Amino acid sequence: MQYFMQLLISGLAIGAIYGLIAMGFAVIYKSTGLVNFAQGEMTMITAYIAWTISTTVSGNVFVVALGAILAAVVLGLIIERVVMRPMLGEPVFATVMVTIGLAVILRSSINFIWDAYPHGLDVGFGRSIVRIGPIGVRTGQIAVIVTLLALLAAIWAFFRYSKIGVAMRAVAADDRTALLMGISATRVHALAWAASSVIAGIGGVFFALSYDLSPAMFQLGLKAFPATILGGLDAVLGSGLGGLLIGITENLAGGYLGSGMKEVAGFAMIIVVLMVRPFGIFGERDIERV
Amino acid sequence: MIKYLATASLLLAGAYLSTTPALAADPGITDTEIVIGDVEPLTGPPALLGVAASIGHKIAIAEANAAGGINGRKIKYVLEDDGYVTARTIQGVKKVTDVDKAFALLGISGSGQSIAVMPLLEKAGIPTVIDVAPVKFLWEPPRKNVFVVGQSYEEGIIHLVNYLAEKNPGKKWGLITQDDDYGITVRDGFDTVVKARKLNVVYSGNYKKGQQDFSSDMLQLKESGAEVFLAGGIIGENIAMMKELEKLNIKPVVGIFWPGRVEPVLKLMGPAGDGIYAVDYVEPFAGAAGKAFLEKAKGLLPEAEMKGINRYSMTGYAAAKVLIAAIERCGKQPTWACTITELEKTKNVETGIMAPISFGPGVRFSNQKLQIMQSEFSTLSFKPVN
Incomplete structure (x- = not known):
């Protein structure tokens, strides 16, 4: 039982990070209909900026968190304004290719702006180990699980009750009708990119707290993407839960079936789930009337 | 003319x-x-x-x-x-x-x-x-x-495993390697010594290149009771493994290979990185x-x-x-x-x-x-x- 619990807790912790990044994917898809293949790279850039703040401005956890959130907002807005908005109305394939190009540029920028060495994000929090009986867990891991759950609740409330949230849902459902209702689609898109950058960036910062920062960190996006497919590409909350499912499945498979199965298990689960529900566990069936 | x-x-x-x-x-x-x-x-x-x-x-x-x-x-x-x-x-x-x-x-x-x-x-x-x-x-x-x-990578691993085997006779061994040509070379070197010295290998893992979370792998290592561990990662992988071992509250004798023997790694590993053995053919920066x-x-x-x-x-x-x-x-x-x-x-x-x-x-x-x-x-x- 202790073995199982340790696997479960570790799975939840890494799954929460996948979940946050997966929610970033879903926010953009839900608002713009676009899959952002630079999500992992945006996550990494925010984490590196947080590290830079911690080493040059202040190591205070609140200063770093505020700085990282602001930086993520700016990053998301810049990408939307400079790179994505000119692509409005262009074929989806071309737009997706732009995000792939953006991913390569952001990935390479790490070596140009920072370096190839791994770095630890030290904000005086997250690295200490809490022992619950024989089970050890880092405070950063507990914090990321709590943060994901809090964000899931906040985002549910945002889409359900706030004007902006309802506007985002309207644009996602039918942008032309939303435009006729006086909703600015470009503003909603900009907001989606900023929100996606912040949510995924939080995941990146927590990853850096629990593990470390390195130019390989963008690969988190490759793990989070299956999570969002599993939860539903248009389901922000579902993507978060998809991340938890992937994390737990990976860890249990790695623990009981062997190291080699760890990477395979999540994808195997996606294949099975998509065969039954092609739009993901929480995704909406795309109905076309003819 | x-x-x-x-x-x-x-x-x-x-x-x-x-x-x-x-x-x-x-x-x-x-x-x-x-x-x-x-x-x-x-x-x-x-x-x-x-x-x-x-x-x-x-x-x-x-x-x-x-x-x-x-x-x-x-x-x-x-x-x-x-x-x-x-x-x-x-x-x-x-x-x-x-x-x-x-x-x-x-x-x-x-x-x-x-x-x-x-x-x-x-x-x-x-x-x-x-x-x-x-x-x-x-x-x-x-x-x-x-x-x-x-x-050669293989000779390096043979040298390291031989050294650790001499220092830790009769102990249980664990190994994890990357799933690429680098990992195969590390494993080949390890297997050479295992065969020659009849080492008792209780854990043998293989991770996918790019893996960043080693919680289940290190938990398996702990459960196997391995006392000497050859961490076949490169940089970030070895850091993640050491942190997991610290979290699991175990401290086996650990050996790493020279691609991961870079000093900044020790800072990231924290106290968990103290006492790790490494093999190399260049001088350490701490020496004259x-x-x-x-x-x-x-x-x-x-x-x-x-x-x-x-x-x-x-x-x-x-x-x-x-x-x-x-x-x-x-x-x-x-x-x-x-x-x-x-x-x-x-x-x-x-x-x-x-x-x-x-x-x-x-x-x-x-x-x-x-x-x-x-x-x-x-x-x-x-x-x-x-």
């Missing part, structure tokens, strides 16, 4: 040959300059080794240029980034040989990349000294123009030779590049020293043929940072002497243990 024309032609030909002899013979050399090319991963995670190796090359080249160059010719260093992508390594080598007209090559990128460009190097015949990723294929069979400074190397680099490198130095800077420096010395021995008119002959004659060349380097007729691998080191968290350094 015919006699006059013949004499004039001979004089013209003689004049041409005497003014640009080397230019006519081999590319990359003028009266004032010799071009040395290099292709390394300068972006992406492997930039950790590519940037460091290129810094080592730069130190040796700056040192030679400060001393007047190679027999009066300044060395021009042309460096290309391959991003650790084999197709780009091939493009890079073609670019430095065909466009930049390099006279000789250093590097080249990782093991897979070096192997991929081998036919190109052999066909071109350009003198090449490889220093980043020594694997047997690069010197077996020996290629006329390709020399390798270092020690390492300190002298850093001191030398300070005078030759811009401040910004100093932070990129690691053990790969030492291997790069040593290889560049050997190449520069060979070209120098060719005198005023160096050629590829002469450089290759002189590289072959390399005998006990001292670099100060590894055992003396030698090649020989048909010997294209320097077969460097190995040493075991142990990490010390309090000083964030590795120190020799024997």
Whole structure:
């Protein structure tokens, strides 16, 4: 039982990070209909900026968190304004290719702006180990699980009750009708990119707290993407839960079936789930009337 | 008239040959300059080794240029980034040989990349000294123009496992490796000693390249009861493994391999990284030779590049020293043929940072002497243990 619990807790912790990044994917898809293949790279850039703040401005956890959130907002807005908005109305394939190009540029920028060495994000929090009986867990891991759950609740409330949230849902459902209702689609898109950058960036910062920062960190996006497919590409909350499912499945498979199965298990689960529900566990069936 | 024309032609030909002899013979050399090319991963995670190796090359080249160059010719260093992508390594080598007209090559990128460009190097015949990723294929069979400074991965692992086995008789062993050519080499070396010494292996894992979370792997290691653990990761993987072991509250005897023996790793591992054994053929920076190397680099490198130095800077420096010395021995008119002959004659060349380097007729691998080191968290350094 202790073995199982340790696997479960570790799975939840890494799954929460996948979940946050997966929610970033879903926010953009839900608002713009676009899959952002630079999500992992945006996550990494925010984490590196947080590290830079911690080493040059202040190591205070609140200063770093505020700085990282602001930086993520700016990053998301810049990408939307400079790179994505000119692509409005262009074929989806071309737009997706732009995000792939953006991913390569952001990935390479790490070596140009920072370096190839791994770095630890030290904000005086997250690295200490809490022992619950024989089970050890880092405070950063507990914090990321709590943060994901809090964000899931906040985002549910945002889409359900706030004007902006309802506007985002309207644009996602039918942008032309939303435009006729006086909703600015470009503003909603900009907001989606900023929100996606912040949510995924939080995941990146927590990853850096629990593990470390390195130019390989963008690969988190490759793990989070299956999570969002599993939860539903248009389901922000579902993507978060998809991340938890992937994390737990990976860890249990790695623990009981062997190291080699760890990477395979999540994808195997996606294949099975998509065969039954092609739009993901929480995704909406795309109905076309003819 | 015919006699006059013949004499004039001979004089013209003689004049041409005497003014640009080397230019006519081999590319990359003028009266004032010799071009040395290099292709390394300068972006992406492997930039950790590519940037460091290129810094080592730069130190040796700056040192030679400060001393007047190679027999009066300044060395021009042309460096290309391959991003650790084999197709780009091939493009890079073609670019430095065909466009930049390099006279000789250093590097080249990782093991897979070096192997991929081998036919190109052999066909071109350009003198090449490889220093980043020594694997047997690069010197077996020996290629006329390709020399390798270092020690084989397999020998390194055998040396480390033998050492740990002698220090920890009768203990249970665990191993985890990456699922690529690097991991296979590590596993082969490990298996050689396991067979010879009949070691009791209770855990054997294999992770996918790029894996960042090792919680289930290390939990399995704990459950197996392994007392000696060979962590076959490179950089980030080993850090993640050590942190997991700390979380699981176990501290087996741990051995790591030289690609991961870079000092900043110890800071990230924290106290969990104290006492780790490592094998290498270059001197640790904590020793007198390492300190002298850093001191030398300070005078030759811009401040910004100093932070990129690691053990790969030492291997790069040593290889560049050997190449520069060979070209120098060719005198005023160096050629590829002469450089290759002189590289072959390399005998006990001292670099100060590894055992003396030698090649020989048909010997294209320097077969460097190995040493075991142990990490010390309090000083964030590795120190020799024997």
